[in-house]
Amino acid sequence: MTGTAPDTPHGPMPADRARALRALLGGMRGRLIVSCQAPPGDPLRSPAHMAAMAASVTAGAPVAGVRVQGVADIEAVRAVVDLPVIGLWKDGTEGVYITPTAAHARAVAEAGAEIVAVDATDRPRPDGRPLRETVEAVHGLGRLLMADVSTVAEGVAAAALGADVVSTTLSGYTPYSRRQPGPDLELVAELAGRVDVPVFAEGRLHTPEQAAAAIEAGAWGVVVGGAITAPAAIATRFAAALPHP
Numbered sequence: 001m002t003g004t005a006p007d008t009p010h011g012p013m014p015a016d017r018a019r020a021l022r023a024l025l026g027g028m029r030g031r032l033i034v035s036c037q038a039p040p041g042d043p044l045r046s047p048a049h050m051a052a053m054a055a056s057v058t059a060g061a062p063v064a065g066v067r068v069q070g071v072a073d074i075e076a077v078r079a080v081v082d083l084p085v086i087g088l089w090k091d092g093t094e095g096v097y098i099t100p101t102a103a104h105a106r107a108v109a110e111a112g113a114e115i116v117a118v119d120a121t122d123r124p125r126p127d128g129r130p131l132r133e134t135v136e137a138v139h140g141l142g143r144l145l146m147a148d149v150s151t152v153a154e155g156v157a158a159a160a161l162g163a164d165v166v167s168t169t170l171s172g173y174t175p176y177s178r179r180q181p182g183p184d185l186e187l188v189a190e191l192a193g194r195v196d197v198p199v200f201a202e203g204r205l206h207t208p209e210q211a212a213a214a215i216e217a218g219a220w221g222v223v224v225g226g227a228i229t230a231p232a233a234i235a236t237r238f239a240a241a242l243p244h245p
């Protein structure tokens with residue numbers, strides 16, 4: 001990680017704020033961030049349930065932060081969890097849907113997320129505006145930006161635009177990226193060698209061994225979702241291992 005402070009559109013971020021944000025990232029080094037999200041239609045899909053999930057996970061385990069979807073969920077989690085929140089807003093299900101515009105990013109930041117996760121893939125954005133506008137909006141509100149990418153080139157481009165962290169979140173979810181059952185540790189390693197901002201491993205981390213391997217591959221931290229917070233997915237894996245699933 002470099003010591004560079006993110007700039008606001010009106011000049012450099014105040015030194016104390018920049019120090020606080022650097023400290024926040026420092027606190028995630030080598031550690032686990034838990035993504036607390038439930039898909040539409042899931043019985044756990046509500047701000048109250050996600051707040052309880054986040055509170056339960058973080059009270060019982062040495063977790064360095066949580067990743068939370070949706071303005072209402074972020075506000076609910078913020079009220080009960082005293083850890084850094086990586087916030088996002090999924091709007092839609094196709095193409096660029098993770099915090100797709102600067103307006104979405106502003107709402108996520110204002111809901112209380114210290115880090116705003118946004119789709120930074122090389123696909124058309126729904127409002128046709130450049131990613132740079134979102135980066136500026138997030139920095140203007142004194143927050144950090146996590147670039148969710150699917151390839152090395154996307155991570156390099158996002159870091160060059162001012163993303164404060166890069167995450168492998170979307171590897172396997174764009175038509176042109178590697179598809180595999182487990183995490184894309186190759187992408188983690190390649191990105192870690194190419195960008196000088198922290199790289200997070202995220203997506204299909206199913207086991208503690210994979211999480212450790214991601215750190216070994218160069219990840220600053222790991223973000224784990226379904227393997228911890230999606231009961232049906234966990235139950236399915238157990239059932240699938242039995243003779244009569």
Ligand SMILES: CC(=O)N[C@H](C=O)[C@@H](O)[C@H](O)[C@H](O)COP(=O)(O)O
Pocket residue numbers: 035037088169170173202203204205223224225226227
């Ligand atoms: C592709 C996409 O929309 N990923 C989302 C990003 O926030 C979430 O649905 C994932 O749960 C999260 O990235 C963690 O991944 P996993 O649940 O595999 O540990």
